[in-house]
Amino acid sequence: MSLRILLMRFGIAAAGGALLAFAATTPAAGVEQEDPRESKQIVQGEVTARAGLILRSAPTRGSEVIRVARYGEIVDIYCRTVGQSVDGVRQWYLLVDGTWAWGSARYIEAFRTPVVCDA
Template sequence: MSLRILLMRFGIAAAGGALLAFAATTPAAGADQEDPRESKQIAKGEVIARTGVLRGAPTRGGAVVRVAPYGEIVKIYCRSEGQNVSGDRQWHLLVDGTWARGSAQYIEAYRTPRLCA
């Protein structure tokens, strides 16, 4: 093997190692941006219904997106008015990957969520 080829291979290996070290110590692009699901504006709450049906719209006729089990801790993005459920018109928009809505009658918020825009 010629000296020239050996030096080329060494240079490529050194450059690759330097690139790896740089990538390991540099934050990813956008890493300083806050994930909206982890925002300080997110309130947490607990499902207090036996079966917490989460819907796509703030009405009892809205499509069922998923069912949350009793006691599940959920992240509430905001609250808005919707269909009356047992005297309560407040609905929570949940941040769990599905953006489902649940009646405030069945989700007890630990603090009052902000209003939806």
């Protein structure tokens, strides 16, 4: 058997394994997923940034912008983590509003202390 045929068979087997792994971790269509806002761990907070708060894809100032939350907007906080410092504050909140975005705790007044995000 030639090296070319062996490599082709290996590639097909690897692709099949990757497809199988993807299918095993992807929920089937129509399967209901739990809405995190229905969880008792959700804490609300108010945006205090006068010009609005940039919400990001990761708890860093350089990550992708997801959206901007308005001043005074009430947001749902899923959990908190340590991230890049914003004006000396390293806490970031993961917000649940359909987009799952991070906002600096420096500009969100939480009504209660959110839980720590799972590692």
